[in-house]
Amino acid sequence: MTEMCNGLLGKKLGMTGYFASDGRYLPVTVIEAGPCTVTQIKTRANDGYDALQLGFSEKKKHRLTRPLQGHFEKSGGKGFYRLREFSTENPDEYEPGQKVTLDMFSVGDKINVAGKTKGRGFAGVTKRHGFSLGRKTHGSRNYREPGSIGQSAWPSKVAKGKKLPGRYGNRRQTMRNLEVVDIRPEQNLILVKGAVPGPKNAIIEISKAQKR
Secondary structure (H helix, E strand, C coil): CCCCCCEEEEEEEEEEEEECCCCCEEEEEEEEECCEEEEEEECHHHHCCCEEEEEEEEECHHHCCHHHHHHHHCCCCCEEEEEEEEECCCHHHCCCCCEECHHHCCCCCEEEEEEECCCCCEECHHHHHCCCCCCCCCCCCCCCCCCCCCCCCCCCCCCCCCCCCEECCCCEEEEEEEEEEEEEHHHCEEEEECCCCCCCCCEEEEEECCCC
């Protein structure tokens, strides 16, 4: 194909170490990238843009709603837990039901990996924002508190966006320009230098980084 799909879905398996060819020991994340199935083709003529809807992680048919069963019938009848769209320049080169694998990537490529970070619940400012601890001395009552946050008579309110305790994690995050260290197509595995968002077995989106 002259122009392949811009990305695909995968599953984070965990982190390990990897010895590069020059002897360096690198921290890498192991990702099960695809294979994904083309469930719908979006074209500029019909939808206003060119993209592929990909399905990942097969789902039993009796667990699908009737509308989804009808949707997946057009691509072979197999259902999927996750659906995402990825842009492509030539959607005419694909057909529903076609498999998309990690052949689009090669060792040394720069990629973007997006996913949901680990949810850590309600957290204070020390854990959530990295605030320094207070004095750990006799009588100190300001050990993990945020300290003074308000203003005086005017405007007499807390400024919007102030760093305060609250929900930590469980939000979408994208790690950009990560390097592909190794690819093992027979196992659908891709090894990426560094960490990616989410816990083990989290579903993530892998896409090609835009060249600067």
